[in-house]
Amino acid sequence: FLGINDPGFLLSRHRPLAISNCPTTSSDDLPLQPLAAGRWLRFLGKLLPVLRWPPQACPFLLLIEIRQSAPAMGIECLVLGAGQEIGKSCVIVTINGMRIMFDCGMHLGHSDEERYPDFSLIDGSLDCVVITHFHLDHIGALPYFTEVVGYNGPIYMTYPTKALAPLMLEDFLRISVGRGVEEKFTAEDISACMKKVTPIDLKQNIQVGKDLQIRAYYAGHVLGAAMVYAKVGDASMVYTGDYNMTPDRHLGAAQIDPLELDLVITESTYATTVRDSKYASERKFLKAVHDCVVAGGKVLIPTFALGRAQELFILLEDYWERMNLKVPIYFSSGLTKQANIYYKTLMSWTNKKIKDTIALQNAFNLKHVVSFDRSQINAPGPCVLFASPGMLSGGLSLEVFKQWAPSEVNLVMLPG
DSSP states (O other): EEEBBBEEEEEEOOOSSEEEESOOOOOOOOOOOOOOOOHHHHHHHHHHTTTSOSSSSSOOEEEOOOOOOOOOEEEEEEEEEBHHHHHOOOEEEEEEEEEEOOOOOOOOOOOOGGGGGGGGOOOOOOOOOOOOOOOOOHHTTTHHHIIIIHHHHHHHHEEHHHHHHHHHHHHHHHHHTTTTTOOOOHHHHHHHHHHHHEEBBOOOOOEETTTEHHHHHEESSSSSEEEEEETTTOOOOOOOOSSOOSSOOOOOOOOOOOOOOSSEOOOOOTTOOOOOHHHHHHHHHHHHOOOOOOOEOOOEEEEEETTTTHHHHHHHHHHHHTTOOOOEEEEOOHHHHHHHHHHOOOOOGSHHHHHHHHOOOOOOOOSSSSEEEGGTTTOSSSSSEEEETTSSHHHHHHHHHHHTTTTTTTOOOOOO
């Protein structure tokens, strides 16, 4: 049993599991025999308080080694990122001799060597790399890994991820250059890397070599996000990446077939957090924005140009239409405009409501959301502005924040 953050939770059904590059907790005197699910839960219920679980901070790793008399089936994990923190997701799993890298992300909270996974810890070659979605903490190190480190094997991701990932990577480089930060890869590296990618469909069986089979399942979260099933011989596993079990305004909930697995690696970013319902959060968001603009204020929403931005565009577009509001909603990035074009053409990856109404109206044809020009920063009157980057770390969002923050009538919303 493993608790791990983003991806956050590994469970071995009945086979021995080896973990590398992670602090571990194991003991010869613990009753670590195979237990039924109910007995495991009772056992863990007694064990976890002793280990002071849950911790104050979610990132945490716990390993209980499962020892059995059955012969080892050869499942090993090497955690290169996201094992004790949110960021640079990168896990290498070896199943019966086949080695798979799941995600190849960067940590945006670091600007030194800690930004990238330590690829020097990889002993031997990889059979393939599988990327779950286009967020930088899951794909940001891939151009460095292929064009600088030199990986030249198969790379798989869904069609939307392959289309949208270059936009995220190029935008990241542009922001880094603006901040005077030198990255380990170039725009040319991004282009060369993406040419090596093989796009896949949901539930398409992909054969890698003679023994490895992989299959992608719908994960929600962002357009094109996938959970990945991998099977070698009689051993199988699922790596979820980030997923969402609650449908939102443009994506459905995660879906996966009933599977009998030996290993599950799943995110646990909010594992110890009780969150408000989506509808309660939306109501609070809309009320705060409405109150601000009615009072004549400006609302700054720092957000990344892909994923969260499109969800909030649809939310505000619908609210503006119902309330007959005339206050302008701006988006600042050419990247967002380009992303909206992709979203319009990838409707098959959205939820049922959007697909059912596309004949009448494309949900991404936004009437109230228009492009923003820097000359409008200090224009009089209320407005709503979506600006990247999402964490106010530079770029236009930070520039506008410095201009608007001194006024008490203005508002900054950080959607995450």
